[in-house]
Amino acid sequence: MNASDITAMSPFVAAILVAAGVILVDLAWPGRRTAALLVTFAGLAIVAALTVAVGQAGTTAFNGSYRVDSLTTFLDLLFISISALTAAFAPDYLGERKLPVAEFNAVLLFAMSGAMLIAGSADLIVLFLGLELMVLPGYLLAGFHKTDGFSTEGAIKYFLLGSFSSAIFLFGIAFVFGMTGSTRIDAVSSNLAQVVAGTAPFSPALGLGLAFLMTGVAFKIAAVPFHYWTPDAYQGSPTPVTGYLSVGPKVGAFAVIIRLFAGALLPMAAQWNIMIMVLAALTMTLGNLVALTQDNVKRMLAYSSIAHTGYMLVGFAAFAAGQIQGLEGLLYYGAAYAFMNLGAFAVIAALQRRTGVSSNLATFAGLVKREPALAWLMTLFLLSLTGIPPTAGFFGKFYVILAAVQAGQTNQWMNVLAVLTVLNAAAAAFYYLRVVVYMFMRDPDAEVSVAAHGRLVWTGLTVTTVMTIVLGFFPGLLLDMVSTAAKAIG
């Protein structure tokens, strides 16, 4: 370990220090929200500045177990944005339920540090530890409302299935390590290249390892048929946490997929891409079909997040079929999805500021008359989730489908996947627009009083709105970043 190692790792170290700092500040001034929030946001700004400062370098640290390249920088900045927005949306909701803000922010920051570790991991063990560091705080956040039975139930389900899937993933790593003799991603990759070239034998154990790894990550991104924990965990969690869970751990798990499958296992892409394609087709179709029947908006968005996982997998399948645009599309989609989905959940959380307000469709009836600003913003986010131009969501889907069509020139099944994506996007419009119909055309059953929303919530909503619109009108801004990031691996 030397100074350059620490420099390369400085954003990660800073993230942990900020988490510890939030706890210490809360220890000194117990229960003072302002102090905890100040440390959180100032700390996140420092972490972001450090990320930019050391970023793009293409260096490795700690004997090749961690690497900083443009992909690390892009993903780190995305994780920091997600955490900052979650920290902005949560205090109103938590305060009303007498839940502590400092502990929430500290746990959230630990989760962020785990995601950042994934983004830069060049070693399978570091990758696994990053994954654990990201999801373990996630279980705690899901059960954060500990006097609420649904929150605890969702957290337990999330925890049990998450632990099983982590064990399966670790088992897969053990097989790959056993058959390739290394945990370093570079070494695994070059060893597998020999296997594909025929100079080293392919063994069934390696195949089993691949299957376990695929199962493990499919659980984490909630791909069908490994999605059963998602609806309960998402519906039970406190709403700002649901927003975070549907975005943070999901993008983080895609970072695992990119580092693992596009890094270590790329030479065997022809072998595992079939699994990715089947998962993508099942995930988007089933996610959308079940979302159509939901009356609870949180549960509906949970299934819709499963469908979005499917769209992102289409991008990854296109990458595995040889189109670098697929990876670009996946990264673009991840960023666009993060902002629009966090925005949609922020509106629900704002409506649920008063305790006892359910997230059923009825809550949204006549919203435009009560809170026109929230109704219009929700409409924007839902249109973006549907993929209506010119919003961020449209370009996300556009790039993914474009990459799939290009990959279709060599693999005709990719064409089928592209058509399926378009059909799914059209079907999804029904359940997103149903909420809009409720907001604009239905009258509420009873008089509902209007809650005031804090400045942080409005700031966060402004950011998500601006990003959803700007990424829709000027996709080139982000496209440059994602294509540099994708080149780091392709």
Added chain:
Amino acid sequence: MADTIPLLGFGWNDLLFLVFAAIMVVTALAVVLQRDIIRAGGAMIICFAALAGLYVIAGSPVIAAAQVLVYIGAISVLVLFAIMLTQVKSAPRALVFQTQAVPAAVATVVLALLIGVTVVATDWPKQVATQVAAAKDMAVTLFNDYTLPFEVVSVLLLAAVVGGVFLAKRERAEAE
């Protein structure tokens, strides 16, 4: 003493492995199936001990010692204490949540067959000779190649402790 066991043709190490592996499987099953949680805890300790034996056979006395110290010495005691402090009545006789025994059994059998076939079909790398890993070599590997994972584990534990304390802490409002 002969290099292999008469009649069977196994090496002595292979026999030891089979004994330890059998103990592990039986005790692991006991942990899951045993209705009395103290007995399940006891079976877990035996399972940990058999695993320590496997580490010795694999030539890693240091890991075996750590296994005994950490798992048998610390974690088992912690688990038993947790049971003692929280358990107010005996566990239910029947499995409460178990409603899908048949699909689970099918999945288990399929997975077991798959792993079995893989183990038989794979041409496993041959072990050159049992090398005993010296503590120094282990330390060099751990603190050169694996410094980062080693350090990150402590962050993971810190995050778990912070969250665990929050979840376990009794709120004032609740106590009233």
